[in-house]
Amino acid sequence: MISFLAALCLGLALAASAGLRAFMPLLAAAVAARLGWTSLGEPFQWLQETPALMALSVAVVLEVAGDKVPALDHALDLLQAPVRTAAGALACVAVVTPEAPVWATALLGLVAGGAALSVHATKSFVRLGSTAATAGVANPIVSLLEDVACLVVTALSLLLWVFAGLIALLALVWMVVGVRKLRRLRRAAPAGAACPTREPA
Secondary structure, eight states: OHHHHHHHHHHHHHHHHHTTOSHHHHHHHHHHHHTTSSOOOGGGGGGGSHHHHHHHHHHHHHHHHHTTSHHHHHHHHHHHHHHHHHHHHHHHHHHHGGGSOHHHHHHHHHHHHHHHHHHHHHHHHHHHHHHHHHTTTTHHHHHHHHHHHHHHHHHHHHHOHHHHHHHHHHHHHHHHHHHHHHHHHHHHHHHHHHSOOOOOO
């Protein structure tokens, strides 16, 4: 039971980290599996093979570097929304698969993808605020803080399953809050559109 709970917490924590950087948590999980610190499901053993490790390393460098360019970071955020969602689901499923049945793994992949997307959406809004407030000057600093946050959360989650559980809980709560806000906006939009406008006297 503890083993499954630890894997579940780790998977969701990695998914949340993927909302900041798509490939860093995947690379960390793959390296940890290669070193024997954690295990990956049979269908995901390829992640710890040398070609995959090299490809993930290059992807991490490109993602981190590209996110430091003020004009490029917003485009990357837009393009990487599905990438980070998928990376979060993959990272989570890869570490939980040895401990969960197929149906539970598929459901967990959907939840993990949602958690990654909610973190990514928050990151994007913060970056837009930084751009509006500083004309993009502070964006590289914000990006560096995101790098550090992703690295620290990923590393501590791999080392301490209790910390991973805390991150997983926060990610799930944040995802639920985001879904509720989205539902409120969808309900409010038709009502706002239907309000008659007063003619000027």
